[in-house]
Amino acid sequence: MTQVLDKPVELKEPAVSPAERTARRRALLEWIAVHSLGLAAALFFTLPFVFVLLTSLMSDSQALSRDLIPHTWEWSNYRRVFDTPGFLTWWRNTLVYAGLGTVLTVVSSIPVAYALAKFRFRGRNLSLMLVISMMMLPPQVVVIPMYLFWAKQLDLSGTLWPLIIPLAFGDAFSIFLLRQFLMTIPNEYLDAARVDGCGDLRTLLRVVLPMAKPGIAAVALFQFFNAWNDYFGPQIYTSENPGAWTLSYGLESFKGAHHTDWNLTMAATVLVMAPVILVFFFAQKAFVEGVTLTGVKG
Amino acid sequence: MSTYTLRAKRRRAAFRTAAFMSPWLIGFTVFFAYPMLSTVYFSFMHYDGFKPPTWSGTQNWTYVFEHYPYFWPALRNTLWLVLVTVTLRVLFGLGVGMLITKIKTATGVFRTLFYLPYLAPPVAATMAFAFLLNPGTGPVNSLLEKIGLPAPGWFNDPHWSKPALTLLFLWGIGDLMVIFMAALLDVPKEQYEAAELDGASAWQRFRFVTLPNISPIVMFAVVTGVIQAMQCYTQPLIAGKVASGVIQGAGTQFEPGYPEKSTLTLPQLIYNLGFQRFDYGSACVVALVLFALSMVFTAFLMRRRGGLIQAGD
Numbered sequence: 001m002t003q004v005l006d007k008p009v010e011l012k013e014p015a016v017s018p019a020e021r022t023a024r025r026r027a028l029l030e031w032i033a034v035h036s037l038g039l040a041a042a043l044f045f046t047l048p049f050v051f052v053l054l055t056s057l058m059s060d061s062q063a064l065s066r067d068l069i070p071h072t073w074e075w076s077n078y079r080r081v082f083d084t085p086g087f088l089t090w091w092r093n094t095l096v097y098a099g100l101g102t103v104l105t106v107v108s109s110i111p112v113a114y115a116l117a118k119f120r121f122r123g124r125n126l127s128l129m130l131v132i133s134m135m136m137l138p139p140q141v142v143v144i145p146m147y148l149f150w151a152k153q154l155d156l157s158g159t160l161w162p163l164i165i166p167l168a169f170g171d172a173f174s175i176f177l178l179r180q181f182l183m184t185i186p187n188e189y190l191d192a193a194r195v196d197g198c199g200d201l202r203t204l205l206r207v208v209l210p211m212a213k214p215g216i217a218a219v220a221l222f223q224f225f226n227a228w229n230d231y232f233g234p235q236i237y238t239s240e241n242p243g244a245w246t247l248s249y250g251l252e253s254f255k256g257a258h259h260t261d262w263n264l265t266m267a268a269t270v271l272v273m274a275p276v277i278l279v280f281f282f283a284q285k286a287f288v289e290g291v292t293l294t295g296v297k298g
Numbered sequence: 299m300s301t302y303t304l305r306a307k308r309r310r311a312a313f314r315t316a317a318f319m320s321p322w323l324i325g326f327t328v329f330f331a332y333p334m335l336s337t338v339y340f341s342f343m344h345y346d347g348f349k350p351p352t353w354s355g356t357q358n359w360t361y362v363f364e365h366y367p368y369f370w371p372a373l374r375n376t377l378w379l380v381l382v383t384v385t386l387r388v389l390f391g392l393g394v395g396m397l398i399t400k401i402k403t404a405t406g407v408f409r410t411l412f413y414l415p416y417l418a419p420p421v422a423a424t425m426a427f428a429f430l431l432n433p434g435t436g437p438v439n440s441l442l443e444k445i446g447l448p449a450p451g452w453f454n455d456p457h458w459s460k461p462a463l464t465l466l467f468l469w470g471i472g473d474l475m476v477i478f479m480a481a482l483l484d485v486p487k488e489q490y491e492a493a494e495l496d497g498a499s500a501w502q503r504f505r506f507v508t509l510p511n512i513s514p515i516v517m518f519a520v521v522t523g524v525i526q527a528m529q530c531y532t533q534p535l536i537a538g539k540v541a542s543g544v545i546q547g548a549g550t551q552f553e554p555g556y557p558e559k560s561t562l563t564l565p566q567l568i569y570n571l572g573f574q575r576f577d578y579g580s581a582c583v584v585a586l587v588l589f590a591l592s593m594v595f596t597a598f599l600m601r602r603r604g605g606l607i608q609a610g611d
């Protein structure tokens with residue numbers, strides 16, 4: 001070792017042509033540019049969450065000031081949110097709407113998506129086009145007759161049923177997403193099952209469904225979050241009865257009850273966002289796959 | 299095979315199809331076809347939900363178009379959202395999608411951070427933004443003032459309320475980022491290499507290689523964005539309500555579109571006319587306008603040739 005060091009070490013860079021040097025310099029500059037932009041974007045996407053979290057932990061008086069960082073960390077704000085009358089009821093209602101609605105959607109949409117993806121019949125393209133039209137239709141277009149139907153004819157306003165029951169008859173978006181997914185399953189599997197003597201229902205249940213699990217997971221997640229996020233539906237059908245409100249609808253009224261308490265309002269906001277984000281971390285793949293499938297032609 | 303068994307087989311196949319399609323066939327009839335026809339019917343009726351409906355001819359239509367002071371501002375706002383917000387969302391989504399394909403460090407972390415806001419429930423996200431952009435105590439204006447920039451009134455200023463909404467929509471770009479990212483990664487590498495050999499600049503590579511390859515996805519993003527913009531309801535409503543400081547609750551009257559009708563959208567009018575003024579007939583007129591608009595864009599999405607969603611085989 002020492003012998004080597006005795007000799008003066010030549011620190012000459014390996015010969016680099018000027019062209020290569022500019023190319024390297026450009027690559028480095030690009031790396032810096034891309035990563036600074038990435039950091040800027042990361043700040044834009046995360047700072048709102050950070051400020052909401054920080055405010056949710058401020059004391060009542062500090063929440064009215066212009067401070068950005070809490071002086072004392074008031075974790076009890078979260079307990080106070082749960083103690084607000086109604087908050088737990090809204091959780092329960094949301095879980096009922098989202099849970100039951102998801103199960104019904106998945107069960108009713110699978111056979112329809114399967115028929116649209118794998119059966120050949122007259123009117124198939126027309127049906128698919130109608131499904132897509134329904135998917136694109138703003139829910140507000142048919143809300144007046146639907147409201148009159150549920151409220152005046154069936155006397156079910158003030159309950160969650162007008163939101164849940166329609167989901168037992170297939171949901172256009174779920175049908176479309178599942179159909180896109182089922183299109184990717186090769187027909188050879190279905191033919192093989194048929195040769196083995198499986199009927200249509202058996203083929204669907206035993207062969208197709210196990211292969212379609214990721215697609216079903218994506219549909220279930222989207223449906224769950226649609227219900228979780230839904231504001232318009234609960235506003236139309238449950239507004240008269242606070243006992244049937246969901247979190248999304250209740251959260252808005254929460255701001256009214258706690259008029260200036262931004263800290264409590266933000267704590268409640270965190271509590272509405274948190275489950276969605278938690279579930280995402282467990283099911284990232286299904287989510288991303290679902291988003292990609294809806295954006296690609298089938 | 300005899301004709302008889304062939305016919306029996308066909309009948310069985312038709313029965314099978316009907317059985318599998320039945321949930322949707324029922325759903326389509328009860329929750330789409332019937333209410334759609336009713337909407338047309340009620341648009342020619344006086345109906346307040348209590349007295350039986352009476353024929354009104356075109357009175358609801360003239361009322362909405364000529365006398366209802368909220369219709370034209372709402373249509374203008376909806377078109378503003380369609381033109382400005384959708385353009386910015388697509389550009390920003392594409393930009394973030396390209397950025398993420400270039401980032402080579404901790405890609406997963408960046409991707410997750412960029413995606414998360416898309417998941418935030420609209421009511422919660424809007425309340426958060428109403429707080430962040432609150433002109434008095436909001437952190438955004440605090441920061442802007444600290445670095446010496448003007449602090450706008452955001453949701454409290456009719457000139458800034460729509461840009462504030464746009465900011466909220468740009469924040470939730472995650473879905474677009476994902477589909478753009480998938481499309482960008484699908485562009486054949488050889489085309490970039492060939493372009494580079496020909497001495498194409500970065501802009502030329504984007505213009506002549508990237509863009510043609512991802513143009514179907516860009517169109518898809520535009521059309522679905524337009525449809526979303528037309529349905530836009532929760533965010534402007536909540537933003538207006540929180541900013542105006544109205545005490546919410548069941549049946550509270552609220553001046554729609556605060557401030558100065560700047561956050562009014564067509565779907566809000568249906569709620570206002572139907573469920574606050576109990577003028578179901580006029581609400582159905584607005585619903586039909588909305589329907590016509592959304593069908594134009596849906597048709598664009600499904601054009602037989604060059605359509606973005608193909609029935610195919």
